[in-house]
Amino acid sequence: MRPNEYAQLKKENDRRFQALTGPDCHTVEDVMYSVRKGSWNLYEVERVRKDMIDMAQAAEQQGTTLAKALGPDRQALYDEIAREIDPGSFADYFWALSTRPLYLLHIALAVWGGFMGQDGVTAAVLALCLPCLLLGYLMACGQRRIWISRWPRARREMWIGALSLAAATCIITAVIWIQFQRLPRLTSFVIAALELLFYIVSYFVRRARYNRAAARRPWRGGGEAAGEDTGAQ
Amino acid sequence: MFDRSQLRKGTLEGCILQIIARAPSYGYAIAATLRQSGFADITEGTLYPLLLRLERKGLVAASYRASPAGPSRKYYALTPAGRQTLADFTAAWRETAAAVQQVLADGKEE
Incomplete structure (x- = not known):
């Protein structure tokens, strides 16, 4: 590999x-x-x-x-x-979600909920975390204002991203909440395992994407030494 | 007072492409060449966003090479799209410069 x-x-x-x-x-x-x-x-x-x-x-x-x-x-x-x-693109943002401290904190909370027998707490935290991720996305959109004015395509992509994430947030939160009421097997440990699975998948997707980017725009110095003058970059 | 920075903004990209067209070069050397040519206040730092833009547009390709003097250097080479843009810039600049020259000459005669 x-x-x-x-x-x-x-x-x-x-x-x-x-x-x-x-x-x-x-x-x-x-x-x-x-x-x-x-x-x-x-x-x-x-x-x-x-x-x-x-x-x-x-x-x-x-x-x-x-x-x-x-x-x-x-x-x-x-x-x-x-x-x-x-x-970058919305896919870059999406696949980097699992690197955010909030995500890792939630896995830790889910594991804690499992050990403490607090599955309800885990579900509530999960229901809160997803809107937090949406909020994080919208804040990131705000940070992008600097260059959105220079790159109109970003505006379209931003709204598509925001709407799809909002929809995903509502659907995922609702599904988790409903399933939590119905399925006693959906415990904190299962949620933690699912989140861990997403973490692993997103790690490999990120890795593949960035390796492709590195092939297009390498960062390693592979060429011969240049000695025209002693200047900087 | 006349704002020279606006005039410079539009022409600097073409000048950078021309310098790179002669041979692949790196930021410090490009800035030095531009200073020698009369762009007195150009530094490597002020050039960096322009080089990023050219790279993002696919007009130049960057690669890192080892340097005997210290850290690796980022060399920029012209891509086929960059070569075409340089040809377009050169034609447009000659046309514009001739037109401006004509207008200024007409102004002097009056």
């Missing part, structure tokens, strides 16, 4: 980020704060992070900082980067 390119890129970025000086770490974090609002594609976000770390390292080698390399009007630059990054 091919390695998980996204995970490896993130691990590599985390390692190199630790080696940066304090001011450059702050600048990279500032850039990424804006960039994360501009894309749901975690691979593309991480690729921009790699570029920023490369720039920061090159700047440090020249005795300067990333902030200086980026110029004086940095907030405008960050917003521009957020607008220009590949925004």
Whole structure:
């Protein structure tokens, strides 16, 4: 099986980020704060992070900082980067749902509910969590306002995504609630198992999607060394 | 006062494509070439969103290469779509520049 390119890129970025000086770490974090609002594609976000770390390292080698390399009007630059990054798609958002802390928290709560014999609590929490995920989606839509004005196709996709997720939320919540009343076998442990299954499926789907993205837009330095001058990126 | 940034915005993408058309290049080197050509305040940072845009539009393809001087460099090469866009830009720029030149010359004669 091919390695998980996204995970490896993130691990590599985390390692190199630790080696940066304090001011450059702050600048990279500032850039990424804006960039994360501009894309749901975690691979593309991480690729921009790699570029920023490369720039920061090159700047440090020249005795300067990333902030200086980026110029004086940095907030405008960050917003521009957020607008220009590949925004990703609704599928990127959907398959990344299981990475959210709320999702993992719910699995933990379901397991806790099972051990404590509180299946009703689990059902109630699940019924609340799904609208929370919807709320998270709508908040993410709000963050995308920056680039929606620049990319009209996103507006259509956003509404399709919002409507389908709203419908899915209502249907799934209703089905779970009804089944919970009818089927004594649908215990907290079963819910936790189903959620874990979704977590595993979404992990492999994400992995396949990001590996395809990495094949199209690789992050590894595979070519020959270039030595025209000693400049940065 | 005349806002030069608006004029520059429309032309910088074409200039970047032209620089990359000569040979695949990286952000720092492209910025240096642009500065030498008269775009005095261009830095690698200001260029980065433009290069992202060109990559997203499929006009350039990026690849990372090892660098003897430090971290890997992101090299940009022109794609067939980029080559076509550059040809379109060059034709449109010549036409526009000639028209503007004509208008300015007419203004001087009056």
